[in-house]
Amino acid sequence: xxxxxxxxxxxxxxxxxxxxxxxxxxxxxxxxxxxxxxxxxxxxxxxxxxxxxxxxxxxxxxxxxxxxxxxxxxxxxxxxxxxxxxxxxxxxxxxxxxxxxxxxxxxxxxxxxxxxxxxxxxxxxxxxxxxxxxxxxxxxxxxxxxxxxxxxxxxxxxxxxxxxxxxxxxxxxxxxxxxxxxxxxxxxxxxxxxxxxxxxxxxxxxxxxxxxxxxxxxxxxxxxxxxxxxxxxxxxxxxxxxxxxxxxxxxxxxxxxxxxxxxxxxxxxxxxxxxxxxxxxxxxxxxxxxxxxxxxxxxxxxxxxxxxxxx
DNA sequence: TCTCCTCGAGATCT
DNA sequence: CTCGAGGAGA
Numbered sequence: 001x002x003x004x005x006x007x008x009x010x011x012x013x014x015x016x017x018x019x020x021x022x023x024x025x026x027x028x029x030x031x032x033x034x035x036x037x038x039x040x041x042x043x044x045x046x047x048x049x050x051x052x053x054x055x056x057x058x059x060x061x062x063x064x065x066x067x068x069x070x071x072x073x074x075x076x077x078x079x080x081x082x083x084x085x086x087x088x089x090x091x092x093x094x095x096x097x098x099x100x101x102x103x104x105x106x107x108x109x110x111x112x113x114x115x116x117x118x119x120x121x122x123x124x125x126x127x128x129x130x131x132x133x134x135x136x137x138x139x140x141x142x143x144x145x146x147x148x149x150x151x152x153x154x155x156x157x158x159x160x161x162x163x164x165x166x167x168x169x170x171x172x173x174x175x176x177x178x179x180x181x182x183x184x185x186x187x188x189x190x191x192x193x194x195x196x197x198x199x200x201x202x203x204x205x206x207x208x209x210x211x212x213x214x215x216x217x218x219x220x221x222x223x224x225x226x227x228x229x230x231x232x233x234x235x236x237x238x239x240x241x242x243x244x245x246x247x248x249x250x251x252x253x254x255x256x257x258x259x260x261x262x263x264x265x266x267x268x269x270x271x272x273x274x275x276x277x278x279x280x281x282x283x284x285x286x287x288x289x290x291x292x293x294x295x296x297x298x299x300x301x302x303x304x305x306x307x308x309x310x311x
Numbered sequence: 312t313c314t315c316c317t318c319g320a321g322a323t324c325t
Numbered sequence: 326c327t328c329g330a331g332g333a334g335a
Contacts, residue, residue, distance in 0.1 A: 030324095031324090031325085032325065033324085033325050034325075035325055036323090036324065036325050037325095041325075044325090073325090074325065077325065078325075109324090110323085110324075111322090111323045111324045112324090113323090113324080114323075114324035114325080115324075117324095118324095118325095139322095139323065139324085140326085143322095143326075143327080147327095150322090150328095151322080151323095152322080152323075153322085153323065153324090154323090154324090169325075203326080203327090207328095208313090208314090232329095233329090233330085234329080234330095235321090235328075235329070240327095240328075241328080241329080242328095257312095257313090258312080258313095260312085269329095282329095282330070282331095283330075283331070284330085
């Protein structure tokens with residue numbers, strides 16, 4: 001995002017700050033737009049709810065006429081049609097009322113930088129002022145809180161927290177669900193005595209195999225994992241690598257970062273390789289093949305076989 | 312072998 | 326921002 005901003009010459013100098021506190025009073029926002037890029041796309045719905053001391057005290061919702069035909073892809077996604085925005089105000093007319101509603105409050109949203117960037121640019125263009133509210137991002141909270149999860153879309157959070165979700169992406173509906181996710185994670189942090197500031201600030205440094213400690217003390221010695229050393233290459237489909245490594249050590253096995261003579265299993269991720277690869281094989285794969293030829297006790301298995309071994 | 316750095320690419324929002 | 330591969334240098 002920063003790179004894109006520099007390339008396109010957009011530096012949002014007066015943007016608010018990301019906060020690691022968990023406020024009781026705030027405004028949850030969500031926008032529907034004609035696309036993903038604030039430079040080329042426009043707002044078609046402004047939504048917000050005001051929460052004070054845990055209670056929803058006010059709501060704001062307004063469609064916005066972008067001044068051109070909305071792509072059918074967006075209509076399918078959001079349920080917002082050209083007929084619906086035909087009588088709606090332009091962004092220049094709708095924005096001041098919206099800003100009055102949001103006021104100076106802390107803003108909460110899912111991947112809220114998306115919404116804030118749209119608001120910032122529209123404020124600059126229409127009103128010659130920035131949008132500088134500080135904010136809390138529920139996507140960032142989820143990433144920090146549940147680093148073992150691969151996906152952190154709003155949809156994924158709702159599934160994880162056991163909530164049914166709507167088909168259409170209308171602003172107020174998404175806002176209500178975002179608020180639910182915020183409150184859920186806020187309680188999760190408080191109930192588990194987590195230090196929110198340090199957890200929400202930590203950047204997830206690279207996990208090395210030796211950092212993974214077993215969470216159990218008793219091991220089944222007949223497990224195919226027992227006393228075996230596992231190494232992973234490529235991206236796993238079903239979980240992130242750290243979670244798979246945790247499974248290995250909890251079954252009495254060990255993990256390594258690189259392939260060597262002590263490696264017993266190399267697990268090939270079903271997903272694409274991200275690093276440089278020639279002939280579709282990673283360096284770990286080729287090294288494992290060599291060791292196997294020279295008589296080492298090493299097996300090269302697929303991700304699916306790995307899961308089968310767990311049973 | 313290990314630690315640290317760089318690079319590419321995916322994720323997330325509509 | 327994150328994750329994973331791979332290279333440099335101790």
